[in-house]
Amino acid sequence: MxxxxxxxxxxxxxxxxxxxxxxxxxxxxxxxxxxxxxxxxxxxxxxxxxxxxxxxxxxxxxxxxxxxxxxxxxxxxxxxxxxxxxxxQRVAKEQQLRQEVFQHFSSQVTSDEPSNHHWLSQIQRAIQALPQRRRRAFMMSRLDGLTHAEIAAELNISPNTVKEHIVQAKKAIRRYLKVYGNLGFLLVLWRLFQ
Structure with missing residues (x-):
């Protein structure tokens, strides 16, 4: 010893x-x-x-x-x-930021401005265009704030598969928004979907 x-x-x-x-x-x-x-x-x-x-x-x-x-x-x-x-602490800050941005933009959609409805519908279309399991993993991560392990347990897949679903979902959403979205909003979304 x-x-x-x-x-x-x-x-x-x-x-x-x-x-x-x-x-x-x-x-x-x-x-x-x-x-x-x-x-x-x-x-x-x-x-x-x-x-x-x-x-x-x-x-x-x-x-x-x-x-x-x-x-x-x-x-x-x-x-x-x-x-x-x-x-x-980093994870908590990131989740808080995502939630604040999501709430901010969601609350703006309640106005009658057509542009607000347009970008929200673009996001919804981008998310809906994802394969079902990828979409579900993405929503559980970004909107519900679940960890990869929690999502993996819920979907009965590995945490690495969850990570890959989320990475691929973010790429697909970015591609979709580059084609159909609004550039100013894309800059804000870039941080949300990092």
Missing amino acids: VRRELDTDLLFNRVAQGDERAYGSLVAQYSDQVYAYCLTFTKQAYYAEELTQEVFIRLWTYRHQLTQVESWDSYLYQVSKNAALRFM
């Missing part, structure tokens, strides 16, 4: 000094542990993988701070937790 602690201390200290080989060893030795931490917070393998990469990038970026760390396991847990919290 003492030998492992010495090896770990040496490894982290070498990383703090900028040793790239030590950094590679650190990633190899601790990636499963960091992934498990991230999975605990996100509950989704895809996001846990992304966050694991983010954690190790952050470790390298701020490697000079590693000399101050006393407990490596606690430190990795805290860095993983902070990365997950930042991620969840």
Whole structure:
């Protein structure tokens, strides 16, 4: 046990000094542990993988701070937790923005301006033109705010398939709106469907 602690201390200290080989060893030795931490917070393998990469990038970026760390396991847990919290805040902001934009444009449609009805009907047509399962995945993601895992469970498909449906739906909607839509509105939609 003492030998492992010495090896770990040496490894982290070498990383703090900028040793790239030590950094590679650190990633190899601790990636499963960091992934498990991230999975605990996100509950989704895809996001846990992304966050694991983010954690190790952050470790390298701020490697000079590693000399101050006393407990490596606690430190990795805290860095993983902070990365997950930042991620969840980003997701929440994006969902809030989508909902605000959708509500804003939906409320404008209640006026009698023909242009408002025109662009809303263009969006509805673009969404309706999607294959049924893709359309359903897109609506569940963008309007209901469900995660890929929640959609996957509901539709009985994998989260990667959900992701692919949403990516393809966004591409199809953009193409449709470029052909039939209004350019000013497209600029706003670009952010909504990112």
